[in-house]
Amino acid sequence: LAERTPEPVPAPTDASGERVKASPLARRVAQEHGLDLGSVAGTGPNGRVVRSDVESALEQREATPDAAPE
């Protein structure tokens, strides 16, 4: 049991405090890259944010370097 298992990432909220619907995988990838899920447009049913949405958002961030907080 050398390493501690990662804990689940809780559901984030957007600017207005509303819970962002996002898949667990999307949440974790966003957390890993310090991306605010509230700023990602979801393409899943009911605007659910899925991993590919996060990945596109990350690509976009990469394209506009001044936006990256890392």
Place this chain on the structure above:
Amino acid sequence: MATHYDCIVIGTGPGGYETAIRASQLDMKTAVIEKNKLGGVCLNVGCIPTKALLKSAEVMAQAEHLSDYGLELDGTVTPNFAKVIERSRNTANKMNKGVQYLMNKNNIDVIQGHGRLTDPNTVEVSPSVTMDGEEVGEETTVTGDTVIIATGARAREIPPLPIDGEKVISYKEAMLQTEQPDRLLVVGAGAIGVEFAYFYHHMGTEVTIVEVEDHLVPVEDEEVSRVLERSYKKKGINVMTGAMLQGVEEHNGELRAEIQVGDDTEYVECDQVLSAVGVTGNIEDLGLEELGIETENSYITIDEYGETTVDGVYAIGDVAGGPWLAHKASHEGTTCVEHIAGHDVQPINFDNIPGCTYCQPQIASVGYTEAEAKEAGYDIRVGKFPFSASGKAAALGHTEGFAKVIFDKKYGEFLGCHIVGNEATELIAEVVVARKLETTGHEIMEAIHPHPTLSEAIMEATHVAYDQPMNI
């Protein structure tokens, strides 16, 4: 003048008929063309009738173990092979009638006969003969804005084993014949091969199964294969892996198969050989070449929504390539017509199509095997939960097998799941849905699986993968 449709579907297997239903629901005037019986391989000589046969075999296997359950058999239970086949045919015919009903209900025109494209919007139909020997259809021509080819696939033949339908048979004869051989040699240990081996074994036939790869069900995770092999050997099925069939000779009505195992040559005597070495696409006599529709290794080349190399002509299901599974065919088809109708749909994700094998123990899997995940460069966490530790499995008296889960360490992605054991084929849907919803291991562990069930094994295996094993 030819009747004009918005959508014409050639073939009514699970790919074709479900595609037609969805097209009709999307307000397309739709016709299906079928040269044989409605329902394709799946309903008539595939998924459904084999599962009926396997159920009879399962009940027979259980009848041999009545005393394990505290029941007393005074007498004998024996399979009546012809009756077992008859039951399977009745099941298939019932489902086949169901497709006719669905076509009527959804206002889909059913045109019997062999279809052939003469241009991207025109299909020529000519009479054909069904598997029951019935002549159907007449010469006619129909036109359509969209033509979807869903003509499926058939048994592949290999040079050392030409199929004659009597001594060397394909799945069709294996399923339809009303007399069983005393000794059967099954060549090929994919799903179809191992299913028939199981079936004939429990009907009382002496079965040998030969596989050129090192394991039965070679596409499955290796640990899964090993459980199946152990189980088959224990049952008394003769298992030969890493074994290549060289040819079959007939001597006084008896067959002798020559099989190469490593550097040795072995001989197996038998009365019938079942060739179960894969399928080949039905691309002949469809007008493909004339129209410039490209194919590759007997399968039609398509893009992610099923469009062929000719605009407006689509192909889905077995004829458009693997995996050769009914549920792949139908989802590929419905996605294709939804795309044609202008819906914003995602192409199907080929990584999330489960594969099932319905012998006992059953096998079901989806996603990466352990070996594949490693090869793809993932840093993985793996968990396995044996059914021998499951209370439900103990209560059922079926403790063979396990559930194995594979997660990506970095993000917790559920990379793959492999189940061998009782009801495995019903358990895998949970994983397919969870993967569709982009789960991580946490949600699987936190989802309160009912107790006592076999489905808990997926949760328990996940606990193991996350270094917090519970009931093991």
Place this chain on the structure above:
Amino acid sequence: MATHYDCIVIGTGPGGYETAIRASQLDMKTAVIEKNKLGGVCLNVGCIPTKALLKSAEVMAQAEHLSDYGLELDGTVTPNFAKVIERSRNTANKMNKGVQYLMNKNNIDVIQGHGRLTDPNTVEVSPSVTMDGEEVGEETTVTGDTVIIATGARAREIPPLPIDGEKVISYKEAMLQTEQPDRLLVVGAGAIGVEFAYFYHHMGTEVTIVEVEDHLVPVEDEEVSRVLERSYKKKGINVMTGAMLQGVEEHNGELRAEIQVGDDTEYVECDQVLSAVGVTGNIEDLGLEELGIETENSYITIDEYGETTVDGVYAIGDVAGGPWLAHKASHEGTTCVEHIAGHDVQPINFDNIPGCTYCQPQIASVGYTEAEAKEAGYDIRVGKFPFSASGKAAALGHTEGFAKVIFDKKYGEFLGCHIVGNEATELIAEVVVARKLETTGHEIMEAIHPHPTLSEAIMEATHVAYDQPMNI
């Protein structure tokens, strides 16, 4: 001096023993106190042994239908009741040994005897007698930073039906007795009642089942109840609903039960009565009153993480209130200790705990019933798919029942699922996981369920709910 622990768990049912394992994994020095056999009701006289009995009944039911599968029975199959019970006991004992193994493996001290709190950190243990009549334990005292009460529940008694263990029995005797009554009256048609009715019926006992509510399994969706009622009547079980037991009298060794049905009084003659009218929490002799730990209707009052009204003392599982299910107990317990260990865990969601009944046809459900969803003010879409339209069900020869799904129209939330039919208890996990992952109907439809399976029924029912029925 008393041994000191980080965590003491009183009771080793599925709640207690899994809680202890998790506590130990979280680096707490842990002990369990158990006055009876390890594993609690669930392993010894609940979930597991009943499922073993039900499997024997199922195999017996199938043996009566061998010819449906093309098999010939020359002779007879009869249940040997004592052997059936013996098999069930063996299964229970095997699982019970498994718990002992798990305790050792996880370095958990097992202290036998009756536990009683003398202050929030001290448990006094005194000798006790197990169900096998074995005297266990000795006087001792242990202290702990945290004490978790997981003492479970037992059969409830109602005034018109005092349990004497011979003529009027509880689930315990029904499961342990090695002789079967000729005629059995089951009072109460919750899961336990209908399961024993099914079991005894197939063992050859004449069974009547009485339920005060209008339907069998009254907590289930009404359509589900109706399928079960039809099935039980067809089997030859005497079903009395809306019927209130008034009392039982004995005449020359025969019992006569007086039952009020509407304005009428009916009499049922029988040899034994099984009282299956619910459970009551084991809150006695634990020192609760002295410590000021509050209870309500025989259950300990807890907050969302299991803490009682006294700091540092927790309660989980059956003794902390319903639903009285093993998987609720274990998840409640592990969540409780994870919270104690300072993990950021969510309390368990009581709306996403599935309920299962293991007779045939099986019943499984989770979330809102149709009636509840409407009452809660949801605008709903409902879909139902009967197993009579399922190819797998046809192949299995089990076409009874259906899957029913309920979605919220506005956001597509999966509000509830109700399944009655073969393997229902294995199918529901998909829905629990999907709901945990906040699915909508779209993901269920797009998840490629393997064909042919019963799990497809959930997808097909969802298609119906979304007005795009596929195979119906």
